[in-house]
Amino acid sequence: MRIVRALLALLLILLPFTAAGAAARPADPPGWTTAWATSPHPPSRAFVTNWAQQGFANQTLRQVVRVSEGGLTTRVRLTNRYGTAPLTITGATIARTAGAGAIRPETLSPLTAGLSPTFEIAPGADLVTDPVALPLNAFDSITITLYFAGPTGPATQHAQAIATTYRAAGDHRADPTAAAFTESTPTWYYLAGVEVADLLPNPPAIVAFGDSITDGVGSTTDADNRFPDELAERLAAAGAPRAVLNQGIGGNRVTVDSDWLGESALRRFQRDVLDQPGVGTVIILEGANDIGLSAGAPDLGEPPVPVSADQLIAAHRELIGRARAAGLRVIGATILPFGDSPYDSPEAEAKRSAVNEWIRTSGEYDAVVDTAAALADPADPSRLNPAFDSGDRLHPNDAGFRAMAQAVNLADLR
Structure with missing residues (x-):
């Protein structure tokens, strides 16, 4: 059953490609529903100690969210809503969560935008990633990992996530374990939503x-x-x-x-x-x-x-x-x-x-x-x-x- 769902997810992604071929960006499949969301706010002081005001440089963030709706394909809404300069995400991945900062490596997929693994989000803007063939069920936990090679400046945040975010020095976007993620904070950064699509509308x-x-x-x-x-x-x-x-x-x-x-x-x-x-x-x-x-x-x-x-x-x-x-x-x-x-x-x-x-x-x-x-x-x-x-x-x-x-x-x- 899992293999069938994965094949259907891949079909949902491949069908909307334009006639220009694989180099073209796929169009969005129909029927997207937000399966998880949070409200971003400015990178100012907060009720909790976190990293929003200083931002990140040559660091990897690993963030865990639980969706409340399932689908065959998944995409992530990232945000630079309160940034004052373009935000460069050097690389990003998504995977099923294994717990305490670890992931299930067999589920790991890169997150891209316009089919590029490195992408930029303009100040004040959101960006929706390309769809990924990651079938989800309601109440699945997923881990979104973002690597920033250069300095980000102050980070758009959701301070009181009531969830643990992990940080590592260097590029650890594909690490299966949490060994490199030695720091943590109860805040989400640059996340706005997770969206899913299915063959039938949710x-x-x-x-x-x-x-x-x-x-x-x-x-x-x-x-x-x-x-x-x-x-x-x-x-x-x-x-x-x-x-x-x-x-x-x-x-x-x-x-x-x-x-x-x-x-x-x-x-x-x-x-x-x-x-x-x-x-x-x-x-x-x-x-x-x-x-x-x-x-x-x-x-x-x-x-x-x-x-x-x-x-x-x-x-x-x-x-x-x-x-x-x-x-x-x-x-x-x-x-x-x-x-x-x-x-x-x-x-x-x-x-x-x-x-x-x-x-x-x-x-x-x-x-x-x-x-x-x-x-x-x-x-x-x-x-x-x-x-x-x-x-x-x-x-x-x-x-x-x-x-x-x-x-x-x-x-x-x-």
């Missing part, structure tokens, strides 16, 4: 769009227990598998741009949601940081930017309208309790309650996921249930993210 993907709650802060590193992961697993167990894409950024706000907490939801919605291939539904869970950072955060270098409940509701309405105009089903999730966290105050709780009441009762979303009710402390609904609290009174733990996924009515994802 079901429309779901984007989970939000802040650190969606991103998975508080979950176990390398365990894939974030809310979108748990939702994808629940859908598969129910016999309705679909890709669920995590487009959360820690600290992100709906209405306010930040040089290190990411562009606002309003600004990044086009690229992180509407431009994703094969998407049919978006779940929006965002607003806690607009409320909690209204008074500023001097320790984070964030100035006060007061945001009212009415402003948040107006911004949600704009996101709803843009999603519907693109033909997407749009689902609203209520803002989780944050009592006893640094965000807590009577004014902040009043804003959260007002926005949540609008989400629940206005009828403006196509459907609602009441994540706030699902994770609230029965003794005090302004606080997280201790069973679901990662310890900071703000972010759920693994059990909390499972409870969030359980709160979704799967019929609403039709």
Whole structure:
């Protein structure tokens, strides 16, 4: 069966070649769906220690992601979205993951662009690699390895990957083991997505769009227990598998741009949601940081930017309208309790309650996921249930993210 799938994958790649022959770049086969995604943001300081600001030179990065949809052929979306100079990738590979920085060498393939093993990404741009005959199943882990011979400058990143990235000195893009990869960090660099194509179209993907709650802060590193992961697993167990894409950024706000907490939801919605291939539904869970950072955060270098409940509701309405105009089903999730966290105050709780009441009762979303009710402390609904609290009174733990996924009515994802 594996050989048959590999042959079909190769056929999908070879069929679209133009009449100009093998030297020509193959056209894209139809029916691409995003099977994994993350939201890039600027290479500024972050919640975690990483390598984004200094970038890379004569170094190899090895990064592991888990897809939530399968297909016969695979391609990778790389990004230099926040670079100020062209990014040269000297060489890149993709393979199935063997664990802890190692790969399965029999699955190793080069990643090319325009059939060239070395390629350049313009500043501010994304690049999609040529298709690779790497058949994938939902929940397969793949390893993407990038080698940079020359200096990259500061690197476009996703700081809180909740996953381990490995670094080696020199060119180790084809190494089967992780022996050379002696450094690690919990951040992804230059990755935006993994896309798959099959002989028949995959079901429309779901984007989970939000802040650190969606991103998975508080979950176990390398365990894939974030809310979108748990939702994808629940859908598969129910016999309705679909890709669920995590487009959360820690600290992100709906209405306010930040040089290190990411562009606002309003600004990044086009690229992180509407431009994703094969998407049919978006779940929006965002607003806690607009409320909690209204008074500023001097320790984070964030100035006060007061945001009212009415402003948040107006911004949600704009996101709803843009999603519907693109033909997407749009689902609203209520803002989780944050009592006893640094965000807590009577004014902040009043804003959260007002926005949540609008989400629940206005009828403006196509459907609602009441994540706030699902994770609230029965003794005090302004606080997280201790069973679901990662310890900071703000972010759920693994059990909390499972409870969030359980709160979704799967019929609403039709």
